[in-house]
Amino acid sequence: xxxxTQTQPGMFVQEKEAVTLDCTYDTSDPSYxxxxxxxxxxxxxxxxxxxxxxxxQNATEGRYSLNFQKARKSxxxxxxxxxxxxxxxxxxxxxxxxxxxxxxxxxxxxxxxxRP
Amino acid sequence: ETGVTQTPRHLVMGxxxxxxxxxxxxxxHNAMYWYKQSAKKPLELMFVxxxxxxxxxxxxxxxxxxxxxxxxxxxxHLHTLQPEDSALYLCASSQDLVPGVDEQYFGPGTxxxxx
Numbered sequence: 001x002x003x004x005t006q007t008q009p010g011m012f013v014q015e016k017e018a019v020t021l022d023c024t025y026d027t028s029d030p031s032y033x034x035x036x037x038x039x040x041x042x043x044x045x046x047x048x049x050x051x052x053x054x055x056x057q058n059a060t061e062g063r064y065s066l067n068f069q070k071a072r073k074s075x076x077x078x079x080x081x082x083x084x085x086x087x088x089x090x091x092x093x094x095x096x097x098x099x100x101x102x103x104x105x106x107x108x109x110x111x112x113x114x115r116p
Numbered sequence: 117e118t119g120v121t122q123t124p125r126h127l128v129m130g131x132x133x134x135x136x137x138x139x140x141x142x143x144x145h146n147a148m149y150w151y152k153q154s155a156k157k158p159l160e161l162m163f164v165x166x167x168x169x170x171x172x173x174x175x176x177x178x179x180x181x182x183x184x185x186x187x188x189x190x191x192x193h194l195h196t197l198q199p200e201d202s203a204l205y206l207c208a209s210s211q212d213l214v215p216g217v218d219e220q221y222f223g224p225g226t227x228x229x230x231x
Contacts, residue, residue: 037222043125043225102213108157
């Protein structure tokens with residue numbers, strides 16, 4: 001079974017509107033972390049936001065927020081006020097606790113295109 | 117130079133060639149990683165080094181040989197590759213191998229094409 005599922009291979013959003021990118025995860029470990037990365041066409045992966053499994057509040061970083069629904073095992077990324085520069089691939093990733101805590105497991109990604 | 121750099125950015129090699137990918141991090145981190153990103157597949161972790169010691173070899177074929185001479189540099193030596201090895205190879209670093217919000221910082225990648 002996939003650990004990280006991103007069901008939207010591609011998304012469009014109008015500039016200045018908000019967009020939600022979906023991510024669901026599967027783990028039996030009570031301690032885990034969820035990450036979102038952005039990959040522009042230049043290739044590098046840029047860290048956006050992190051949510052720990054024990055965090056009580058949803059993480060926010062500027063225009064990025066993470067809609068963390070633990071019972072549903074979902075960690076959707078919300079980008080508010082989209083900008084043209086937000087066009088990129090977006091990857092959800094999970095790090096499980098325990099001995100392999102450094103391993104990041106990535107989803108297949110969502111390509112976001114912001115329309116002017 | 118800041119962050120994580122990778123050279124070359126693009127590489128085309130034949131199946132009988134030997135080449136090396138280089139990664140350098142200027143962040144003072146202790147852990148470094150090699151990832152492979154193939155088309156339409158999730159990012160795959162290949163190798164992990166912590167304080168120059170390899171702590172992970174994720175069932176990678178022996179035609180890929182990593183080297184970490186110090187905590188700032190990481191190499192991936194390539195020999196007798198196959199066309200299916202064509203991919204984007206990403207290097208990353210993190211402060212340490214600890215849980216929590218110890219995010220990994222990625223380089224721009226090397227786009228490898230094996231002909």
